[in-house]
Amino acid sequence: MTSALRLRDLLRRFSANEDGVVTVEFVIIFPVFMTFFLMTYESGMISLRHFALERAVDVVVRDVRIGAIPNPTRASLRTNICNVARLLPDCENQLQLEMIRRDLRNWVDVPDTVQCIDRGAEVQPVTSFTSGGNNELIFLRVCVRLDPVLPTSLLGRTIVDANADSAAGGSYALVSTTAFVVEPFRNTPGS
Template identity: 55%
Template sequence: MTNITQKVRYWAAKFVKDEAGATSIEFVIVFPVFMLFFGMIYESGMVSARHVMLERGVDIAVRDVRIGVITDPTPDRLRARICEVALLIPNCDTQLKLDMVTRSLRDWTPIPTDVLCANRGDPAAPKVRYTNGGNNELVYLRVCARFDPVMPTTGLGKAIVENNSDSAAGGSFALIASSAFVVEPFRREEE
């Protein structure tokens, strides 16, 4: 029995003193954490870049309406202009919804707080609030775009999917950009 005990002690001491593979153990512990952080940084960078491009597209489209480049701003024309400028929006034609309402400058009524976004549960649902403004009217434009997370199973992407589990979102998240402008008085009223 003492011979077996001596052998066990010998192998245990040898195992404890052996440093081969120590780097691999550190790598196995640190690498997944590092990759999780990298994935979350990449996901948040993509969200930020897409939001900046959406804001830029809305600003340029509204500028084109204000200066008269887009003379009759229909939802299709505005969507096409926004999609032309905002290059980071995948499936822009189907994932972008416009909400355009007019308000009187003298008799203000609150703007609806609900935001119209693409309904992935019912893609044929044409929910659009669109009112083209007349001369000297304030027009408030809100644009909602739906995006899928780049990495939907880890980190920030997983949190986005879990927080948007209803059928309208379909595992996506919405980014909203808004702008307001006054229709210039040089425009002629439609007769």
């Protein structure tokens, strides 16, 4: 009987003891808040990088449109975009450009498929790149492959798992598309 009374007394004291209550709550709630924080950070970085890409494409296209870059090449556009979008790591090697000329009088839709860097291939897919002349309509599509900042966080791991094929290599693609008409200009000496 005495052991039963001791056990009851011990259980009563244990249930009345409030030591460690905060620790239990912390252990339960901390992982949830940390998961939300890491997901917010990752999605913020994706948004920030996409903003940087969109802005860089707009700045470079403006220069092409007004003639500041008179004869754009794939390499010169890639370099200029990467110089403006400094938040894109390994930009020169991960950026794919597609420049398509379209005739407004004989319209053909721009293909829906976006060509991105294939991380599993040694030779990259060929993309259309035709710079336009004065008053021509040009579509420029830019795709950049980026790795998640936090690949072990919930959002980062989801991105890596969803893009596990050899072409993506655990990365995600950011795409920027723009259309513009090359302004009529004349390159004259001294201007």
